[in-house]
Amino acid sequence: MLIELTAVDKIYNQGEPNEVHALRDINLTISKGSMVCLRGPSGSGKTTILSIIGCVFPPTSGRTAIDGRKISRLPDHFLCLYRRQMIGFIFQNFNVLPELTVLENITLPLYPTGISPRERKRMAEPFLKKLGIAHRSQFPAGKISGGELQRVAICRALIQNPPIILADEPTAHLDSVLASQFMETMTDLKEQGKTIVFTSHDPRVYSHPAIDRIVDVADGKILTGTAGYALT
């Protein structure tokens, strides 16, 4: 298994008056090269699961392992390196820096790796061409359309060639054409061997044939019967 979550609990603001028990006893395994959709209403805990897989923060208790390596208690420094090497993030609101150019946004993960500007540009070019935004590379990200912004976010997630792609509500702000295009891109990535985990409460994507499994999440728990079973 590529991703394993065992008895994971997550409590935000533990011990404080605004304590929130976001996840309870989550057990989830995701195999390499699969596409998994975390489905559930807002506040159900989908994004928290995604964040724990993405090493954004550790679980309060339980065990997280990626590619057999336990990462739940790694210090921040190593989590950072792990994120850089293993994970590509695509956010619901894209999270690009509007004053940077498209090219700068896409190559942001490469800055701390010591890759020269010329090499960064060379690495970004194939992704820009493939996703049809090469002509926008020198545009400020704040001045391009929503669909282009998402393609910038996808390029940025792929620039380091990570084995895992995590996407948080990727189709929430897209019309049906763009949503469909996104799913096709994810399908291509899956065919290249990437493991894709995304959250969604968008019914348009649930029936996509590339999705191997849908995991239902509600009130911080995975509903019985969805954690380990393939959809098809």
Next chain:
Amino acid sequence: MNVITSFQRQLNVLDYALASLYRRRMKNLGIFTVFSTVIFLFSSFQLMTRGLTETAAEILQDAPDITVQQMSAGRQTSLDLSVISGLQDLFGVTSIMPRIWGYYFDESNGANYTVIGLNLQEPQHDLLPPLASGRFPTGGNTGDVVLSESVRTSLNLGGRQSFSLFRPDLTLMSFVTSGIFDSATALVTADMMLISLADARSLFALAESQVTDLMVSVANPREIDTIAAKISEQIPGSRVITRNQIMKTYSVVFSWRSGFGGICLLSSLVAFVILAYDKASGLSKEDLKEVGILKILGWQTSDVMAIRFWESGVVSIFALIFGYSLAWLHIVWWHGVLFQPLLLGWSVLRPQIDVVPSFAVQDLLLIFSVSVLPYLCATVVPAWHSAMVRPDTVV
């Protein structure tokens, strides 16, 4: 990570920091302007003090080795020429020149002139400030006077060469300009009138055998202090001043004034550092989001701190270079116009001098340590706070 990769990584972070500075250019321009101004004021004081001290040292190089004055009841009084014979016997004394040194207050323009009367002979001209034109007064009651341009201006002489001063009994005494001091000596000659000893005695109505002080030259400079001590013993109630003491006095006066101004400016520096801390602490939503995005994309806390460090470093180094260069221009080009009154006094005949301070590494280090270092320290804590933003801020 090898050295080249590590270096390229720092270049990348610097690249990002410069772009970040440009994105927040209005805020950073404001900080840069205030910081440059504080450094400019501080550097101006430092450079002007150094320039004045060096100019004074250069001019006083030709001053008499020892000046002897008579004191009575704690105040200076005139000295009888009869003491000269005793001093001439001291081994090592090469010459003794009597001098009358007094002040003449001109009610018409409020100026206070320094009048010096000397019995000049050609070889002793080396002891005097050099002339731009003309000649020194010869001995006797000639009425010749050497002035500075500022005294000529103050007296409203225009194209005229002669003028009159009042004796204590209100009778007039006429003088004719025989020479003009070199403007480079303005620090000591701005208010000076040099006349013959006989004319000075007449102007101040001193008795025939009386002078105000004696200028003593010594053969071996190492023996100046020893001979000064012997003179002091030989003339009871005398005040014996060596050239080094005069130079120290100038240095102390300029340093004291500069230090006083420097302390006043330090308070503005402290205020600026507090402002810088406050500005750096006030992270906007966009700032927090940016750090969150960078961290989720694999930037480490140290990388984000490096961005902030480079930002502060670039602003402060450029402010130092700009402020210091501006201070240099202010002193050399505009004659330190902002601080001349404070450092040279508010006299009517304040010297207009060209101060060209030598470049001193210690000055630059001092300014660096009281400006750049506190600024970097003031921004390091907010930078650390900013770098500690958790990546989940953007999730």
